[in-house]
Amino acid sequence: MANMEGIRYILRIFDQLLKKIGTEKDIISNENYLEIEKNIEYPEDREVIDSVLLELQVINDQIENMRWLNQHYKILHEFAQVCSKTLNEEILLKKAYEMVSQVMSTDAFYMALYNEEKQQIQFLIMLENGKIYPNRTVDMGDTYTSKVIETREIIHLKKEAQAYESKAKFGEKESRSCIFVPVIIDDRVRGVISSQSLSDFAYRKEHEELLQIIGSQVINSIGTARLYKKIFLMSRTDELTGLKNHRAFHEDLTKLMNEKGHEKMTLMMIDSDHLKRINDNFGHDTGDLYLKKLANGIKSVCHDHIVGYRYAGDEFMLIIQSPSDVEAIYNKLLEFYREHPIKISNNEILISVSVGVAMYPEHGRTVDELKKSVDQVLYKAKQQGGNQIVIVNK
16 A cells, blocks of 8 residues: 555545535546555555545435436426416426426427327427427327337437438437437326437436426326316307307307407397207107207308307307398308208208397397397297397397
8 A cells, every 4th residue: 555645645635525526527537536546556455446436436426416306306396386287288388398498408399299099199399499390290100209109218319310200300400419208107108208409418317207207297287188178168068069058158258248359249049940840740859950950050150250159959149249241141041041951751841040139238238138138039030920030129
C-alpha cells in the first residue's frame, strides 16, 4: 500500500467524493483517478480502489436517478390532477405534450389509439417542433407504431433512427433518437406514445417509464371522456327517431334564450294527424315506422340553425335560430312526406301533420310561455281539420 501520507491523501479524495454523491452525474473525474493512482504502490490495492470507486459511482447513479424520478413524479401528480378535472380530449392531449416537453426532448411527439377490431391506428395528436399536424387513421403495417403494438415491447432507438415510419410518417426532419412505448391497460394494448429527438442519445431508461405513465393516464381519461360523452348524448337523444329529446329541447331553448346573440327565434311545433288510427289499423310497429318517417322529414329541413326534437309521443319541435320563411320550411316538410309514403302490403300511407308556429320574444319570453303560445296555435290547426300550419297572430 502507499505510505501514510499517500493513504491520507486517498482518504481525503474519498471524503470529497462522498460529499459529491447525489450532487452531479459523474463524481469521479480523470484528475481524481490519476491522483489516486499516483499514491497506490501494489496492483492488488489498485483493484480494491477501483472496486470502491465503481461502487461510489453506482451509488451516485442510483441517488441521481431517484432524485430525477422524484422531481418528475411531482409533475406526474400535477398532470393526474388535470386528468381528473377535465373530460376535454383536446386539453388532455395538449397538456400531455406540454408535460412530456418539460421532462424530455420532444422535437417530434405523438399519441395514438389502437382499434383492435378494425386493425387501425388513430393518431390523436402529432407535433414536430410545436407544429401540429392533422390527425389521421392508418391501417396496421410496417411501422414502428405497428411493431410496438404487435410485440407489446418498447422500441428505444438511441441514434440515427431508420426511416421505418413509412405509412405513419409526419414532419419534415428525420429523428435521430426515438422512444415508442405501448400503452397497455387491462393487459390490452390501447395505444402508443412516442417522443423523438434530433439529437443522438437523447433519452434514458426512466423516460420510457414516464411515457408509459403519461400515456396510460391520457388514454384512460380519453376513454372516460368518450364514455361520458356517449352517455350524455344518449340522455339527450330519442332512441326511436335519433332526434334530440324533450330534455334536450328544454336545455337548448333555455340556453338560447339566455344568450344575447339570439334575440329572435322561431319555434315550430309539429304533430301527426293520424297516428292513433295508424296504430289501430296497422299495429304499433307501423306506428313506429310512421314516427320514424315523420322524424326523417324533420331531419331533412335541419341544418346549423334549425334543430329538430321529438318532444313527446307524436309531438315534434323545430327551433329555428335565424330568420327563416316558416311556410317554406312547412312546404318542404310536406314535399318530403309526399315523396316518402309508408307502404304496407297493398296500402300506401301518407303522412299528415298539423303545425303551430310562435316567435321569441314576441309570443313568449320564457320556455313555458313560448311553448304555451305554440301549443295554442297547434290546437287551432287541429281544430280546423289538421294538415295545415297556423302562426300566432296570423
